Amino acid sequence: MPARERRPVTIYEVADRAGVSIATVSRALRDSELVAPSTRRHVQRVAEELRFRPSRAGRALAEGQHAANGIVFPDLAGPYYAEVVLGYEEVVAELGRSVLILATQGRANAADLVHELAGRVDGMVIMGRTVGDSTVARIADTGLPLVLLARPPVGLVDTVTADNEDSARALTAHLIGHGYRRFDFLGDPGQSPDVAGRHAGFVTALADGGLDVPAKPVRCAFDVKAGYTAARETLRRRNRPEALVCANDEVALGALRAAEDLGLAVPGDLAITGWDDIMAADYARLTTVHQSMRELGATAARWLDQRISGTSPGVRREVLPTRLVIRTSCGPHDNER
């Protein structure tokens, strides 16, 4: 039997079959209080029999809203963004809305894609390094509810971030406490606002500790290989650093490998720290900073919902706290098993 194209049943057929008008069907199904209980039951039964599912497009057009929220992120590689998206999805779904995703992952037409997305949702979250401020501003100007995540504020848009600067300061201070004196930072502050914050905290802590601040960070991308290369380079210099503060865990893991290859003991000859507390960090005994990505996503989702429903208390900016996770890569500890 050829898969004959089934036309979905419409509200008209339900109305016909139930012997009422489409208005009554609509009301009965959205159980407004305006229908007699008996008709409501009858209509509901007929609708069920016919397997009626109201067309989303029709509803969206009539109601002027989509019952869907968007989220824009750079990519989903690495556990970081995936967790955020998951936290977001969880809350949004609970609110009875759908989730549209968009990974910009270095796409040239990212701004267009974001605009397109904007036309399909009632509000959206824009993360980190995905599109420029002008795009954000233009969309905000549209009146579309927006929440920024892990990205510096733009205009009067709500913004959630995880702390970078304070934790970076604490982390660096911790290293100084271990006695390390020559530091380098691995990562590109220009690459993301997060990294910029981490670098800033790093610099502050060194200055506070009266130590030399390296002229500039060792710029490298966000992955293991880049970390490996950058670290190898850096560690081969005469007067190599004693401690490497890395922009994230992947970079730190690469650095760890490089140290191993160069025969440097960690933490004996060299301290290394990461950021994010990904699963591999645990196995590499990497000292790092933990942030609840799930919570970030969930918070963004809740704020956005309030913006959409117009119950938002005003412009919100919040920096979620992070937590130092001290393992052994930053110095000897016996409280860590």
Add this chain to the structure above:
Amino acid sequence: MPARERRPVTIYEVADRAGVSIATVSRALRDSELVAPSTRRHVQRVAEELRFRPSRAGRALAEGQHAANGIVFPDLAGPYYAEVVLGYEEVVAELGRSVLILATQGRANAADLVHELAGRVDGMVIMGRTVGDSTVARIADTGLPLVLLARPPVGLVDTVTADNEDSARALTAHLIGHGYRRFDFLGDPGQSPDVAGRHAGFVTALADGGLDVPAKPVRCAFDVKAGYTAARETLRRRNRPEALVCANDEVALGALRAAEDLGLAVPGDLAITGWDDIMAADYARLTTVHQSMRELGATAARWLDQRISGTSPGVRREVLPTRLVIRTSCGPHDNER
């Protein structure tokens, strides 16, 4: 200045402003060949000036399609599904369509959510253990294009999977080659079709090797903690197994910890293998099986697109190959650094 609600510009305003009918505007923007080049240019300029963005809902209603695809997965924890989703998103976005996601993550109303999703997309991918076959069948019956991923076929729906059984057989055989004789399987075959396949391959290999097949697998969930607990339990039995084949890397990592805690050397006293080749597996030197999740997602996206556009060559079922990644947790190797 209060954020006055801006009403989006419609095709009528563009038509007005350009001094043509909405029909012409519509045609000019979808650059059909039916408009005079000069009018087209004029309309396009006006549309741009007005920042006109056609309403998705209006278009969806008129065209009878959404230009969006869905994907349903259990959750996004762990790199596995995130990678699949990313591979999917990449292809779908290239095709000029949007991506709706739905994580069922043990939600009781998963089936309803999937039906709801079905009403918003032109087709969707359903992964592994998310909803029952009857839900899949019902949606397929609707005529909605569907592709199943990492899940046994249902009816005539296209299905992509990564190989489980063959690789599990090869992996187990490899362990047997190392001289291990007493095996256990950690994981719940009832939890996902993938695990079931892995267990089946495991059993076959043992039988082929003339070894005892354990009465039943040691059932445990998919995370590190569950693996730890299950392994600890198992390894404390008199006559403990010499090799633990785990359902995935997380479980294996837990088992590795348990072995460590019990003072068992890996691979000396005990071999352990995982599945998925997550990043942490590398750092734990865990022997495992690599599958290209990205490719899975991309393939599903492409097939789905062909189903939607009606260019599908027929019912397709494919098992994507996987690759053994031999590290040291399965026995001594000197080809691994």
Add this chain to the structure above:
DNA sequence: AACAGAAATGTAAGCGCTTCCAGTGACGCT
């Protein structure tokens, strides 16, 4: 028995777009 008011239901006007069909000129031909 008549009627005001409430309750239930129906009518119809959109929502913003696509597209079929018909109309309008301009053009080239006989």
Add this chain to the structure above:
DNA sequence: AGCGTCACTGGAAGCGCTTACATTTCTGTT
């Protein structure tokens, strides 16, 4: 000059729903 063609353009009918407003049908009152 008359007419058929062709290239454009406009009118208008939906697409499937929600909802303001109108209409009908019950109540309960007097």
